[in-house]
Amino acid sequence: xxxxxxxxxxxxxxxxTTWVLCGTWLVLNLTFGYxxxxxxxxxxxxxxxxxxxxxxxxPASTLLAQLMPDRVPVTLxxxxxxFGGALVLILGALAVGSGYGWGTWKTVFTTGPRRVTxxxxxxxxxxxMLVGLVVVSFILDLVAAFxxxxxxxxxxxxxxxxxxxxxxxxxxxxxxxxxxxxVMLGTLTRGPALAVGLGLVWSLVVENLLRGVAGLLGxxxxxxxxxxxxxxxxxxxxxxxxxxxxxxxxxxxxxxxxGTAAALLLGGYxxxxxxxxxxxxxxxxxxx
Amino acid sequence: xxxxxxTTRDLTxxxxxxxxxxxxxxxxxxxxxxxxxxxxxxxxxxxxxMLLGLVRPTGGEATVLGHRPGSPxxxxxxxxxxxxxxxxxxLSGRDNLRVLARYAELGDVAVEAALELVDLTDRAGDxxxxxxxxxxxxxxxxxxxxxxxxxxxxxxxxxGLDPSGMxxxxxxxxxxxxxxxTVLLSSHLLGEVEQICDRVGVIAAGRLLTExxxxxxxxxxxxxxxxxxxxxxxxxxxxxxxxxxVTAVDGTLRLSIGTERAAELNRTLVLxxxxxxxxxxxxxxxxxxxxxxxxxxxxxxxxxxxxxTTS
Numbered sequence: 001x002x003x004x005x006x007x008x009x010x011x012x013x014x015x016x017t018t019w020v021l022c023g024t025w026l027v028l029n030l031t032f033g034y035x036x037x038x039x040x041x042x043x044x045x046x047x048x049x050x051x052x053x054x055x056x057x058x059p060a061s062t063l064l065a066q067l068m069p070d071r072v073p074v075t076l077x078x079x080x081x082x083f084g085g086a087l088v089l090i091l092g093a094l095a096v097g098s099g100y101g102w103g104t105w106k107t108v109f110t111t112g113p114r115r116v117t118x119x120x121x122x123x124x125x126x127x128x129m130l131v132g133l134v135v136v137s138f139i140l141d142l143v144a145a146f147x148x149x150x151x152x153x154x155x156x157x158x159x160x161x162x163x164x165x166x167x168x169x170x171x172x173x174x175x176x177x178x179x180x181x182x183v184m185l186g187t188l189t190r191g192p193a194l195a196v197g198l199g200l201v202w203s204l205v206v207e208n209l210l211r212g213v214a215g216l217l218g219x220x221x222x223x224x225x226x227x228x229x230x231x232x233x234x235x236x237x238x239x240x241x242x243x244x245x246x247x248x249x250x251x252x253x254x255x256x257x258x259g260t261a262a263a264l265l266l267g268g269y270x271x272x273x274x275x276x277x278x279x280x281x282x283x284x285x286x287x288x
Numbered sequence: 289x290x291x292x293x294x295t296t297r298d299l300t301x302x303x304x305x306x307x308x309x310x311x312x313x314x315x316x317x318x319x320x321x322x323x324x325x326x327x328x329x330x331x332x333x334x335x336x337x338m339l340l341g342l343v344r345p346t347g348g349e350a351t352v353l354g355h356r357p358g359s360p361x362x363x364x365x366x367x368x369x370x371x372x373x374x375x376x377x378x379l380s381g382r383d384n385l386r387v388l389a390r391y392a393e394l395g396d397v398a399v400e401a402a403l404e405l406v407d408l409t410d411r412a413g414d415x416x417x418x419x420x421x422x423x424x425x426x427x428x429x430x431x432x433x434x435x436x437x438x439x440x441x442x443x444x445x446x447x448g449l450d451p452s453g454m455x456x457x458x459x460x461x462x463x464x465x466x467x468x469x470t471v472l473l474s475s476h477l478l479g480e481v482e483q484i485c486d487r488v489g490v491i492a493a494g495r496l497l498t499e500x501x502x503x504x505x506x507x508x509x510x511x512x513x514x515x516x517x518x519x520x521x522x523x524x525x526x527x528x529x530x531x532x533x534v535t536a537v538d539g540t541l542r543l544s545i546g547t548e549r550a551a552e553l554n555r556t557l558v559l560x561x562x563x564x565x566x567x568x569x570x571x572x573x574x575x576x577x578x579x580x581x582x583x584x585x586x587x588x589x590x591x592x593x594x595x596x597t598t599s
Contacts, residue, residue, distance in 0.1 A: 003393045004391060007388070007390035008387075010387050010390060011376055011387045014378065014379055014383060015376070015378055102374055102375065102377060103372065103374025103375075104374045104375060106342060106370060107374040107375065107388065107431060109340075109341070109342060109358075110340050110342065110363060110370065111363070111388050111392050112364045112391060112392045113360060114360050117360075285342065286337070286342040286343065287342075
């Protein structure tokens with residue numbers, strides 16, 4: 001397994017797509033987490049204009065508080081249920097699906113490792129990259145928060161160790177679940193395009209539509225409450241991210257489920273996606 | 289005769305209603321170059337995929353180097369190139385091999401050795417996507433050679449190579465066999481198979497039609513005789529070599545005898561008053577034998593399908 005992880009780290013590490021997607025997340029995270037909010041805070045003159053478009057009239061003190069270092073664990077996670085999740089889903093789908101298009105799975109499977117070991121190598125390498133991505137995001141968020149605090153002469157309070165662990169853990173769980181979903185779709189469709197398309201439509205469109213319809217059809221609510229996106233949004237909501245329904249809320253964040261239930265559900269989805277990917281890889285004929 | 293290292297018995301694969309491979313039983317022996325011949329769509333690649341564990345058989349069984357197909361222990365001793373090279377387009381040729389070497393727990397020395405063997409060292413740093421078809425094919429063979437495997441399974445290895453590249457590839461395959469490596473080579477290029485293979489198996493419409501040495505498959509050479517009068521020439525020839533060995537075809541005689549008897553035949557005919565205008569060897573090529581067999585098989589296959597449809 002270690003040999004397979006090393007092989008996959010080499011090829012994923014040199015894949016421009018990996019860096020483009022990870023870089024996009026880091027830029028989006030900083031832009032929506034700090035840049036826009038800080039610009040909004042700085043231009044908040046109590047009138048209209050740019051400030052109100054972004055903060056929807058939130059008091060300046062509230063905006064500034066959200067930019068302080070002790071809020072970094074929340075800021076890190078708040079964008080993951082929807083945008084971060086979508087990006088890592090794309091990465092997972094492309095990392096696995098492209099191998100069928102290029103014929104590289106065929107080459108790898110005839111090189112020696114068991115199919116499950118080879119797929120385990122991909123999952124392991126993606127997992128390592130995911131840990132790196134979340135940690136780098138956290139560090140960049142800390143840098144941004146301390147910069148804002150220094151610029152605004154605010155006291156610099158570090159996030160507590162417990163809050164940091166909670167934020168990092170929640171972020172990892174959300175991203176791992178979406179990435180595993182992408183891997184499963186890439187395996188299922190044996191190609192990158194359909195896997196990415198289906199994944200994005202599900203995570204960005206279908207779940208939101210279902211939640212909308214659930215307001216009209218009561219029984220459907222039971223289903224929407226246990227969807228992957230609901231679980232991801234709920235864990236972000238549980239650690240303090242502002243829910244979507246709030247004027248200053250973040251898309252995808254909700255409090256439908258409690259933190260523990262959301263974490264368990266996310267873990268369940270993660271395991272189910274991984275198990276399905278491994279089972280499909282092990283059992284199906286490789287004809288491309 | 290060396291030991292068999294790859295055997296299949298009644299190996300069968302069905303994709304839905306289509307029978308791609310139909311009870312194929314073949315044997316590949318150690319250190320031989322085995323040519324797996326067949327027209328496009330005959331079932332060659334599907335058979336090779338089954339031998340590598342990429343596709344599971346619907347029926348029958350196979351043993352490769354003492355293991356079931358797809359077993360990691362077996363695959364570690366096999367090098368394969370199946371249906372064109374599959375590599376990461378954004379990586380260089382060298383890095384593609386390094387990825388595979390890591391999977392196989394081999395070092396960079398093995399990578400450089402494989403690149404050297406296929407004469408790709410100079411361009412090894414270029415991206416795979418920038419390679420010509422021939423270079424991609426050579427990288428595929430390099431990947432198959434990683435780790436010095438006992439058995440090479442090569443599916444149309446000369447596809448996309450220019451004549452010089454094809455000759456180099458044939459030399460490489462022959463040299464590998466001379467060093468003791470076994471090669472199972474699928475191809476529809478009869479000349480290629482004739483030049484480098486020790487034995488051949490011919491597959492058509494999913495069925496293995498024959499398995500023999502190249503010489504046996506070609507059959508005995510014959511002599512073509514053009515003479516006048518033909519009736520006298522035929523009688524004289526039948527008296528000399530036996531009636532069973534003489535056939536009249538399109539105003540000529542075909543004698544199933546070797547060229548060493550050509551002078552004797554010519555002299556006998558002339559002494560019998562026959563004017564001999566041509567005596568020449570008529571070698572039956574592998575191509576003749578191949579088309580004879582595959583056309584026959586395809587006709588039978590179509591007839592069987594027709595019967596199944598009408599019944």
